[in-house]
Amino acid sequence: MAILDRWTIDFVSxxxxxTTRLGVRLGELLQVHDLVCLSGDxxxxxxxxxxxxxxxxxxxxxxxxxxxxxxxxxxxxxxxxILYHIxxxxxxxxxxxxxxxxxxxxxxxxxxxxxxxxxxxxxxPEDRLWVKMSYVSETRRKLHITAAGGxxxxxxxxxxxxxxxx
Numbered sequence: 677m678a679i680l681d682r683w684t685i686d687f688v689s690x691x692x693x694x695t696t697r698l699g700v701r702l703g704e705l706l707q708v709h710d711l712v713c714l715s716g717d718x719x720x721x722x723x724x725x726x727x728x729x730x731x732x733x734x735x736x737x738x739x740x741x742x743x744x745x746x747x748x749x750x751x752x753x754x755x756x757x758i759l760y761h762i763x764x765x766x767x768x769x770x771x772x773x774x775x776x777x778x779x780x781x782x783x784x785x786x787x788x789x790x791x792x793x794x795x796x797x798x799x800x801p802e803d804r805l806w807v808k809m810s811y812v813s814e815t816r817r818k819l820h821i822t823a824a825g826g827x828x829x830x831x832x833x834x835x836x837x838x839x840x841x842x
Contacts, residue, residue, distance in 0.1 A: 683829060685836060689817045692724045698819070699728020701839040705831055706733055706787040708757055711801055713793035716809035721817040722791050725807065726761060729789055733759045741791065747781060758786035764795040803827050 689695040702712065702725075712729065714722040723741045730739035735750035742748040742763045750759040760781045779799060782788060793800060803825025810818045823832040836842045 683823045683832070684821065685832065686818065686820050687840075688812060689721070689819060691815050692721070695721045695724040695817060695819075696728035696731070698839055699725040699730075700732035701728075702831075702835050703729035703732020703734075703759075705834045705838065706759070707827075708785055708787055710787045710827065710831060711782070711804040712787075712789040713800065713804055713806045714789060714791045714809065715793055715806060717811065720809040720811055722809055725809065725819075726789055726791065730759060730761070733787065735759060747778075749786075758784075760784070760786050760788045762788065762790045764790060764792040767792075767795050801825075805831055 689698060706712070706729070714725060716722055723739075726741070727739040730737070730750045733750060734752040734754055736753050737750050739750060739761060740748065742761055743765055746763060746766070748761040750761065751757065752759065762778065762781060778796060782799065782801065790796070790800070793804075793806070805828045806822045806824065808820040808822070810820075812818050821832060821835075823829040
């Protein structure tokens, strides 16, 4: 793992299982109003990371990509708080972003993870954790994580300690 600065880290996951475990570590740290953006090409591992985040959040439901439904909800078993999972792959027009009610989810009372966040970037809150994933090989994925804002910097710091002991 390379710590580039307080706001950014880079590392490589060696398997789908490791990517999922890292997601669990991140999901355990999420709080209401946290925003995690999952960016990367098809096959980069976004859904594997999201699956782990949902498990770490404490949902009893299996996380699946909401490509056709746009938003999935994963209630936490301990208190019923919702982790929203948004997939913006199919949103092409700015009008689409506002007509489907994403601002209600983004400003709601849950934590949020967004796949393909670059498609709705203007409507995203400034304070966010951005995970850029890229394909390295059949089993390896590069993750570049950037915090933007005070809460996201705290989240990144806690993640570094939880996942890497740093």
